[in-house]
Amino acid sequence: MEHKRAILAIILVSYVMIVLDTSVVLTGLPKxxxxxxxxxxxxxxxxxxxxxxxxxFLLLAARAGDIIGRRRMLVAGLALFTLASLAIGAAAAPAALITARAVQGLGAAILAPSTLALLQATFADGAERTRAVSLYSATAGIAASVGLVLGGVLAEWLSWRVGFLINLPIGAAMIWAARRHIPESARSSGQFDVAGALTSTVGMSALVYAFIRSAASGWSDGLTQGALAAGLLLLAAFVVNERSAAQPIMPLRLFADRQRASAYAARMLFLAAMIGFFFFITQYLQTVLHYPPSLTGMAFLPMTLVNFVVALQVPRLTRRFGNARLLAFGLLVCLLGMACLSRVSPGSAYLTAVALPMVLIGAGQGLTLSPLTAAGIAGVPARDAGAASGVVNVAHQLGNSLGLAVLVALAAAGARGLSGVDLLAQRVTTALSASSVFLVLALLLMVWPGRGKTDSIAAPINPRR
Known part of the structure; x- marks a missing residue:
């Protein structure tokens, strides 16, 4: 048991580093x-x-963990992530920062699927794994919220750079602990689907570039249209490649079950909504309400604290109500909070217009992430454990990246002709209204497959079906 606790601690701390650096930067964005x-x-x-x-690169890294060994990939990911954090802390120009952030994302791609795959391999299916997955999911939600508070405090009192430099001692400690406490997994023979990794990564990058460029240049711009077309063509090529590859990085059989596929799509939509909330409300608090970075971070405490409390109750609530009901209720609560928050204006009061909706969003996030994670890996055979954990994380990150790009484009289109605080307030209203639509779609996805079933998501999934 002590051995499992040590492994769980390493997994959770490593995952905290990944999620924290997704959010710690947000409150420091104006700086x-x-x-x-x-x-x-x-x-x-x-x-x-x-x-x-x-x-x-998550999918390729997930497959590499199955072939090379999950502890090796965990250590390699920690090392690259830590070195990239140092480069971010030293960046002196936009290009240097963006490049270092991209390398840090590659390190996270190597690290993340190893954490979830090690969790699956270490803890037996049933109550033991349910508790571990709940802690894993709670860690994601809580770390994201804590990162906002920590990022704001550091940006104002020290520097936004410190939020990345603190990864150095943590990363070094986790590398030592992993080599000491985690046994290497059995290695399997196989091939790397490099074509799949490149077409998916470049295709998604082109799509994100098209949406972000459209915010400044419009959809009539030739480069915007070219990037959009290239992205769609590359993603189509990715699907074709996955159908014919001997060992695809994203086995299409993972999507054969309608409920699992719906869980992946719902996760993307949910994360797209949440990144809109974090990105735009951070700027609203600092630019419209004129909060300093530290107070901006503190302003997220209503969400952070509620998220923490609710996430800890998920294992008990799952046993009582089942994943499907819990997930639907969590999405509904989050939707109510997002819809209320989308009505903010330059004259809104923080307590009623921001803090109270944040309570609902925090509760909804706490209830949602764990059931979504469980639905994404339920019933997956051991040979696909790495690939399935990779798809869960891919849905998470693509929801963040593509969702933010779409929301930035929509916000820019909805605020043309305005200036000053009115411009940003309108951008926030447009973006969070679109985030509310994302949550409606996620809720429909999770309710529709379960028609006629009392708890379809919690039911075992047969991968051969």
Whole structure:
């Protein structure tokens, strides 16, 4: 038991590093923009460069864990992630920061699937794994919220760079602990689907570039249209490649079950909505309400604290109500909070217009992530454990990157002709209204497959079906 606790601690701390650096940067964005000279639309690349390489190389890294060994991949991911954090902390220009963030995303792509695959291999199916998965999912939600608070405090009192430099001692400690406590997994023979990794990564990057560029240049711009067409063609080539590859990085059989496929799509939509909330409300608090970075981080506490409390109750609530009901209720609560928050204006009061909706969003996120994770890996055979964990994380990161790009484009289109605080307030309203639509679609996806079934998501999934 002590051995399993040590492995779980390493898995959770490593995952905290990944999620924390997705959110710790958000409250520091205005400071980063001012210090390094980012444009309004270019600022989105600080987040998207990380999430794109993260999501794009996850599947290849997940398969590499099955072939090379999961502990080796965990250590390699920790090392690359830590070195990239040092480069981010030293960045002196936008290009240097974006490049380092992309490398950090690659490190996260190597690290993340190993954590979830090690969790599956270490803890037996049933109550033991349910508790471990719940802690894993709670860690993701809580770390994202804590990162906002920590990022704001560090940006104002020290520097936004410190949020990345703290990864150095943590990363070094986790590398030592992994080599000491985690046994190497059995290696299997296989091939790397490099064509699949490249077509998926470049295709998604082109799509994100098209949406972000459209915010400044419009959809009539030739480069915007070319990037969109290239992205769609490359993603089509990716699907064709996965159908014929001997050992695809994303086995299409994982999508054969309608409920599992719906869980992947719902995760993308949910994360797209949540990244919109984090990205735009952070700027609203600092630019419209004139909060300093530290107070901006503190302003997210209503969500952080509720998320923490609710996430810890998920194992008990799952046993009582089942995954399907819990997931549907969590999405509904989150939707109510997002819809209320989308009505903010320059004259809104923080307590009623921001804090109270945040409570609902925090509760909804706490209830949602664990059932979504469980639905994405339920019933997956051991040979696909790495690939399935990779798809869960890919859906997470692509929801972040593509979702943010879409919301940036929509926000820009909905605020043309405005200026000053009215411009940003309208951008926030447009983006969060679109985020509410994403949550409606996610809820429909999770309710529709379960028609006529009381708890379809919690039911075992037969991968051969």
């Amino acid at each position: 980063i923009q001012l210090e390094l000279g980012f444009s309004d639309s270019g600022l989105a690349w600080v987040q998207s460069a990380y999430t794109l390489t993260f999501g794009g």
